[in-house]
Amino acid sequence: MMRVESLIKRPSGHEVTLAGVSYAFRPPDWACQVENPAHAAHFGAIKEGYRVVPELLALELEVPGGMVSRPLVPPLVRRGRPRKVVTEVATDGDI
Numbered sequence: 001m002m003r004v005e006s007l008i009k010r011p012s013g014h015e016v017t018l019a020g021v022s023y024a025f026r027p028p029d030w031a032c033q034v035e036n037p038a039h040a041a042h043f044g045a046i047k048e049g050y051r052v053v054p055e056l057l058a059l060e061l062e063v064p065g066g067m068v069s070r071p072l073v074p075p076l077v078r079r080g081r082p083r084k085v086v087t088e089v090a091t092d093g094d095i
Contacts, residue, residue, distance in 0.1 A: 002040040005031040
């Protein structure tokens with residue numbers, strides 16, 4: 001399941017219907033749950049209109065008027081060389 005946030009912040013929100021499923025993007029967070037992966041991919045392809053937030057990165061906050069989902073952290077993109085991982089353990093004789 002994914003959380004999709006509308007980047008278009010209409011004061012009264014808006015609805016989108018995909019294959020008979022209606023998604024309501026309403027204030028205060030302009031976001032909704034999307035269970036169908038194809039629908040989440042459709043919203044994600046519209047970069048100027050929507051942002052897909054994986055549930056593991058979302059935090060539910062209670063505010064007057066309901067719950068608001070906000071990302072905890074943006075998705076991390078790692079660049080550069082991988083870090084060296086130490087796989088050897090020193091013993092008393094090595095010290």
